[in-house]
Amino acid sequence: MIFSFDTFKPSTFVDAFRFIGDNPGLMWQKTAEHLQISGEAIGFALLIALPLGVWLGHIHRGSFVAINLSNIGRALPSLAVIAIGLGILGIGTTNVIFALVVLAFPVMLTNAYVAVDGVEPEAIEAARGMGMREHQILFMVELPLALPLIFAGIRTASVFVVATATLGGVVGGGGLGDIIVNQASYFLKGVIAASIAVSVLSFAADFVFWALQRTLTPRGLRKERVAAVTPVPALGQ
Amino acid sequence: MPHGTLLASGPVIPNFGGPPGGKHGCIARNGLFCWDWVTAHWGDILQPHLLQHLKLTAIAVGIGFAIAFAAALVAHRMSWFETPFGAFSAFLYTIPSLALFQLLVPITGLTVLTIEIGLVGYTLLILFRNILEGLRGVPPAVLEAADGMGLTRLQTLIRVELPLALPAITAGIRIAVVTTISLATVAAYITPLGLGAPIFYGLQTSFTTEFVATGALAILLAVCADAVLIIAQRLLTPWARARRLAT
Numbered sequence: 284m285i286f287s288f289d290t291f292k293p294s295t296f297v298d299a300f301r302f303i304g305d306n307p308g309l310m311w312q313k314t315a316e317h318l319q320i321s322g323e324a325i326g327f328a329l330l331i332a333l334p335l336g337v338w339l340g341h342i343h344r345g346s347f348v349a350i351n352l353s354n355i356g357r358a359l360p361s362l363a364v365i366a367i368g369l370g371i372l373g374i375g376t377t378n379v380i381f382a383l384v385v386l387a388f389p390v391m392l393t394n395a396y397v398a399v400d401g402v403e404p405e406a407i408e409a410a411r412g413m414g415m416r417e418h419q420i421l422f423m424v425e426l427p428l429a430l431p432l433i434f435a436g437i438r439t440a441s442v443f444v445v446a447t448a449t450l451g452g453v454v455g456g457g458g459l460g461d462i463i464v465n466q467a468s469y470f471l472k473g474v475i476a477a478s479i480a481v482s483v484l485s486f487a488a489d490f491v492f493w494a495l496q497r498t499l500t501p502r503g504l505r506k507e508r509v510a511a512v513t514p515v516p517a518l519g520q
Numbered sequence: 521m522p523h524g525t526l527l528a529s530g531p532v533i534p535n536f537g538g539p540p541g542g543k544h545g546c547i548a549r550n551g552l553f554c555w556d557w558v559t560a561h562w563g564d565i566l567q568p569h570l571l572q573h574l575k576l577t578a579i580a581v582g583i584g585f586a587i588a589f590a591a592a593l594v595a596h597r598m599s600w601f602e603t604p605f606g607a608f609s610a611f612l613y614t615i616p617s618l619a620l621f622q623l624l625v626p627i628t629g630l631t632v633l634t635i636e637i638g639l640v641g642y643t644l645l646i647l648f649r650n651i652l653e654g655l656r657g658v659p660p661a662v663l664e665a666a667d668g669m670g671l672t673r674l675q676t677l678i679r680v681e682l683p684l685a686l687p688a689i690t691a692g693i694r695i696a697v698v699t700t701i702s703l704a705t706v707a708a709y710i711t712p713l714g715l716g717a718p719i720f721y722g723l724q725t726s727f728t729t730e731f732v733a734t735g736a737l738a739i740l741l742a743v744c745a746d747a748v749l750i751i752a753q754r755l756l757t758p759w760a761r762a763r764r765l766a767t
Contacts, residue, residue, distance in 0.1 A: 291626030354750075357695070358742040360702035363735035366719045370552050370732035449616045450706065454723060463618050464709075471622065478619035485614065 291471055299475035306473075309462075314480055317458035320376060321445045321488070324383030328440065331384070332391035333433070340399025340429070341421055349396035356389025361447045369454045379456035383448060387440040394436025398429035427501050434496035441488040449481055459484075547729070553736075554729040565718055565730075566737055573714035573741065576707070577700045580636055584643030584696060591644075592651035593677075602652065609645035617642070617706045625710060635707040642703055643696040650692025654685030687753070687760040694749040701742045715741070 303310050339345045364385055368378035402425045410424045452460020462469050462477035497505070546554035558566065595602040620638050628634040658681050666676045708716025715738040722731030
């Protein structure tokens with residue numbers, strides 16, 4: 284690859300913050316692009332994964348696929364997925380978004396499935412005994428109870444998407460990755476500045492969905508936070 | 521370095537009277553995926569980089585495990601140690617990989633060392649957390665029984681705690697391996713090692729098959745590694761599965 288072999292001093296970190304101050308236009312533009320790419324990818328993945336995962340969990344079917352999909356999803360090397368997306372869709376933002384959807388989809392689906400599938404049968408029976416209909420059970424019992432775990436999956440996936448969108452720079456996908464892969468133009472201080480922006484965006488994405496989760500959770504159900512099924516995974520489970 | 525020779529020889533295919541498949545074949549048309557290219561370059565591009573990739577991953581997970589294991593043992597005995605090491609490894613984990621490798625270059629150069637430091641750094645969080653959770657998950661009653669049987673601390677660790685923590689530890693290793701396989705492709709941005717190298721090279725030359733086929737191989741490697749580790753996990757800890765099925 285092409286490098287400008289910038290020297291690295293502790294002061295480079297100070298320069299990185301100066302870089303942000305000196306180039307507000309560039310930083311804003313790249314951050315906005317980054318947000319747009321990540322946002323579209325998260326949105327598409329949500330649109331496909333949530334209904335499917337919730338529905339499969341509701342009818343308690345397809346556990347093998349729903350659970351193993353996240354194993355495969357976690358194993359997929361991001362750069363390889365982006366490379367294949369580039370081959371199919373050509374250069375540009377579309378293939379990066381496609382790759383990010385592929386990478387985010389399994390985590391969301393598995394968590395949504397496990398969340399709804401794991402709702403206590405007693406609660407559902409009670410709801411049925413109260414005369415609730417199938418869709419009422421889904422929307423008034425299962426979904427509220429499943430919310431923390433569903434959101435744990437969304438939060439994990441969105442942090443992952445924001446971080447991985449950086450790789451889009453390699454294929455000219457835009458976003459903060461453009462700065463990170465162009466050390467020749469922006470020097471190490473620019474690379475560090477863009478990395479800081481990516482980290483801040485990751486935390487921001489996590490926070491936004493945390494806040495949304497709090498708003499959506501009925502007051503009686505607000506408990507401690509739940510870890511996602513997938514990334515703090517397994518522990519022998 | 522096999523790739524260097526290809527780079528020096530110019531265009532995509534060493535040309536002995538036209539690419540395989542002829543003037544209008546897949547390679548000449550720059551098709552999405554040309555099997556001819558894969559068979560022609562299995563020996564000089566795909567296989568060597570696949571082996572390099574495995575080696576990079578094995579070294580990174582090996583060293584990462586040694587560090588994380590030692591740190592987890594310390595944190596298990598002295599719980600104050602968990603916070604600083606956990607925070608340190610979590611911090612490393614949040615740095616975008618493309619940037620971390622570049623930051624290390626001025627210090628350690630365009631070397632394997634740079635790649636390995638980065639890859640080891642990314643394994644620490646996963647391994648440390650899983651090993652520590654595994655050790656902490658041992659039921660207190662079991663520890664009391666070990667104590668009552670007169671086992672020393674070291675004996676308790678080796679004969680009781682570690683075997684019981686094994687499912688969590690192997691699960692951690694599995695995640696660390698697939699994560700490292702993924703990150704090692706990005707590491708080729710620094711040195712042309714591993715499966716990332718043909719991907720980056722292919723992206724520059726716009727010869728589609730090279731990066732699509734190598735990408736597919738990387739995905740295949742990751743999925744296979746995951747499957748092999750799942751089987752190994754089950755063979756190593758049959759009781760964990762039995763217990764899971766029982767409950």
